[in-house]
Amino acid sequence: MRRGPWLWACAVLAYLFLYVPLIIVVVYSFNDSRLNAEWVGFTWHWYEILLNDENMLRAATNSLLIALVASSVATALGTMAGIAMHRYRPKLLPFMVITPVAMPEILLGVSLLLFFIQVLNLTLGMISVILAHITFCIGFVAIVVRARLAGMDESIFEAARDLGATPWETFKYVTFPLILPAVIAGFLMSFTLSLDDFVITFFTAGVGVSTLPLQIYSMIKIAVTPEVNAVSTVLMLLTLTMIVLAARFAPETLKSHT
Amino acid sequence: MPFSTITALLRTRLTRWAVSGPPFLFLLLFFLAPSLIMVLASFRYPGEFGGLAPLRDADPVVLQGLTLETYQFFFSDIIYAEIFLKSFVVALATTLICLVMAYPLALLIARSPKKHRDLMVLLVILPFASNFLVRVYAWMIILGPQSAFARLFNDVLGLFGIGPVALLFSPVAVLIGMVYVHLPFMILPLYTNLEKHDPVLLDAAQDLGANAWQRFWRVTFPLSLPGVFAGSALVFIPVLGMFAIPDILGGTRDMLIGNLIKEQFLGVRDWPFGATLSIMLTIAVLAWAGFSTWLAKKWSHGYA
Numbered sequence A: 001m002r003r004g005p006w007l008w009a010c011a012v013l014a015y016l017f018l019y020v021p022l023i024i025v026v027v028y029s030f031n032d033s034r035l036n037a038e039w040v041g042f043t044w045h046w047y048e049i050l051l052n053d054e055n056m057l058r059a060a061t062n063s064l065l066i067a068l069v070a071s072s073v074a075t076a077l078g079t080m081a082g083i084a085m086h087r088y089r090p091k092l093l094p095f096m097v098i099t100p101v102a103m104p105e106i107l108l109g110v111s112l113l114l115f116f117i118q119v120l121n122l123t124l125g126m127i128s129v130i131l132a133h134i135t136f137c138i139g140f141v142a143i144v145v146r147a148r149l150a151g152m153d154e155s156i157f158e159a160a161r162d163l164g165a166t167p168w169e170t171f172k173y174v175t176f177p178l179i180l181p182a183v184i185a186g187f188l189m190s191f192t193l194s195l196d197d198f199v200i201t202f203f204t205a206g207v208g209v210s211t212l213p214l215q216i217y218s219m220i221k222i223a224v225t226p227e228v229n230a231v232s233t234v235l236m237l238l239t240l241t242m243i244v245l246a247a248r249f250a251p252e253t254l255k256s257h258t
Numbered sequence B: 001m002p003f004s005t006i007t008a009l010l011r012t013r014l015t016r017w018a019v020s021g022p023p024f025l026f027l028l029l030f031f032l033a034p035s036l037i038m039v040l041a042s043f044r045y046p047g048e049f050g051g052l053a054p055l056r057d058a059d060p061v062v063l064q065g066l067t068l069e070t071y072q073f074f075f076s077d078i079i080y081a082e083i084f085l086k087s088f089v090v091a092l093a094t095t096l097i098c099l100v101m102a103y104p105l106a107l108l109i110a111r112s113p114k115k116h117r118d119l120m121v122l123l124v125i126l127p128f129a130s131n132f133l134v135r136v137y138a139w140m141i142i143l144g145p146q147s148a149f150a151r152l153f154n155d156v157l158g159l160f161g162i163g164p165v166a167l168l169f170s171p172v173a174v175l176i177g178m179v180y181v182h183l184p185f186m187i188l189p190l191y192t193n194l195e196k197h198d199p200v201l202l203d204a205a206q207d208l209g210a211n212a213w214q215r216f217w218r219v220t221f222p223l224s225l226p227g228v229f230a231g232s233a234l235v236f237i238p239v240l241g242m243f244a245i246p247d248i249l250g251g252t253r254d255m256l257i258g259n260l261i262k263e264q265f266l267g268v269r270d271w272p273f274g275a276t277l278s279i280m281l282t283i284a285v286l287a288w289a290g291f292s293t294w295l296a297k298k299w300s301h302g303y304a
Helices: A007-030 A045-051 A052-086 A090-104 A105-119 A128-149 A155-162 A169-197 A201-205 A212-223 A224-248 A251-255 B005-040 B069-076 B078-110 B114-129 B132-143 B147-160 B171-196 B199-209 B212-223 B225-242 B246-249 B258-269 B271-300
Strands: none
Touching: A007 A224, A007 B114, A007 B132, A007 B171, A045 A224, A045 B114, A052 A090, A052 A128, A052 A169, A052 A212, A090 A128, A090 B005, A105 A128, A105 A201, A105 B005, A105 B258, A128 A201, A128 A224, A128 B005, A128 B258, A155 A169, A155 B114, A169 A224, A169 A251, A169 B005, A201 A212, A201 B271, A212 A224, A212 B246, A224 B114, A224 B132, B005 B271, B069 B078, B078 B114, B078 B171, B078 B225, B078 B258, B078 B271, B114 B171, B114 B271, B132 B147, B132 B171, B132 B246, B171 B225, B171 B246, B199 B212, B225 B271, B246 B258, B258 B271
16 A cells, blocks of 8 residues: 655654653653753652642542442443434434533533532532533443444344343343443443543532542642642553553444544 | 233333433433523523522512523624634634644555554554643643743744744644644544545556546545544534633633633623523534535535
8 A cells, every 4th residue: 555755754743743742741740850841850759749649639539439430320321322222213312412422511511510500509519520420421331332232133132032031131141241341341431531521520510529630720720840740640541541441342442432 | 902912012112211211311301401401591691699690580670580681792792703703713723733634644544554553543542541631731841931842942933033932821832732632533533434445446546647646636535525524523613612721721812712601600600691602602513513514515425
């Protein structure tokens, strides 16, 4: 195939553009200087500060708790939505599943803020953030599960029915084991998205609760220190692990971004 | 009808509701209802202490509780139209830059041996693994006044006698941040499209005497239009509503629609006007989606 030198040069530049900024963040997290300007010497100092930063640790705990609860519920609801969309071809459900993901995030953020305060009269905090995260995670799980079902032979389910299996038995012994990789991948994706979300959390968290992205945001808005680089590096490692896990369980998730 | 048929029918119905009911109800409550409330809120008066005024107010002037005031306000001041226009320009520029940067890489991956492709795609996705704010923060470091890059840049400008310029907190920084965060969204759909092209077509074009330039513009590019449009939508729409990147990398004058909406909800707390702006953004997104679908149909008509 034709891959001329120009194509190579442009492609290498694009990869450099993607990676150099992140490498700089990681490298400066080990830099013995308050300024992210030039390399002075190696240190673990910023990681020590990070480990002793109570606000940061509380935010990390909140983030993990929110991600765990939100992605569990979203996985259950999203799997149901994926199966329903595949089996019954409903009209409204795909719209409600896809739109929150396809619109600019800020719209879901402010409409939920309005809804929580004005209609539910809910104090913003952990609960409102979890509910908001479930709303946008359902779509990702549903899409992965439906993609998995679409690639399967319908006759398996018919065979189960012909052999006298009830719908529940068909689900338990046939459908669920078959879609399990997609369900796990959906869970890991939701977990990562929830852990990473800034915009929607920003509007639905109020003053009640802080998460890692909110903490990072206030740090870069107020005073930038390499502690931000350190927490960024830790977060990168965490999400990297989730992506590698997702890729192992269901390689098709890598393509579901599109 | 025999009893067994009725129970079977009932069971199918019940199964259907058991499966689609929970996600449907959840999204009805936490997506559809809030969206409708937003529409309603845009026709309301602001409350005395922020939020919305109570619907049944003792004051006879606002007895009805519904008004077109916020919409009149939106159209009365040219500044809001300007901010919308600026957001469109930024979104369009980001989309075009992403397209130009993404195309060679997507093409290279699509034309690489099959065994290398997955790894090359993974390398595009991995930067996603870092938090969105981290990716924006990286550019704060690179463009910051003390950074090696900014100093080198200003030294070069100095050679031409142009005074030092601040890279950070400028429209250029906003644009770089926008491109950086959204580039993978352009690469992936382009690659998915280009990968499906049959190389025989290019051989045929070459046999017919087309040079490399003609082969690209008259075969590869027209065939890749669906990918171009898919990627453009994935970049344009989120950029149009983005508030965090201008907030972090931009100066005070680089406000976009997203910043305006955020300001209404969290800053000045004029929620009805914030809701009006959100409705306007929704309309802009839908109009854009409709326009690009129409354009995609029209352009790919002769080729597909």
